[in-house]
Amino acid sequence: MTLLNKFMTLLAITALVGCGESKKKEENKGFEYEQPSNDAGTAEAPDLEPISNTVTITGNDLMKYNKKEIKVKAGEKVTLTLKHVGKLDKQVMGHNWVLLKKGVDLVDFATEAQTAVDNGYIPEGTDDVIAHTKMLGGGESDTIEFEAPEPGTYQFLCSFPGHYGVMQGEFIVED
């Protein structure tokens, strides 16, 4: 065998092996197709967290809660802590956490609440609220306890004037 022949044989073997490999990849495609749904599952991992009735939610100086959704178990007490992790005064960037009863219109409530300046922006004697924290400024926090309402989806908001548009979310009570 000449050197050239040896080289050509080597090339042929390499090509064959290469073919084999690409064939294997082809066969594995079935598995690779499963990946996207697995990835989506991973992306939704926060939803798979065990439900706890001890909840912490934060509000910041950018007028945002860190949660759009809170899930709790029915028939158990809920311990909820709101932390204002910003620095701004409560006159400027006040945050509270207000859980509305079912059927209460969030915009109607927020509109009424913004005139209740002397009551921490909670309408005095209101029957619309299941529970609420105090109005907080930067660095403050408040913890409240209440019985989880019946299973279903409720709405929560910050009732500081103008905040409800961004600072609102769903409170889901699971059976």
Ligand code: CO
């Ligand atoms: Co607020």
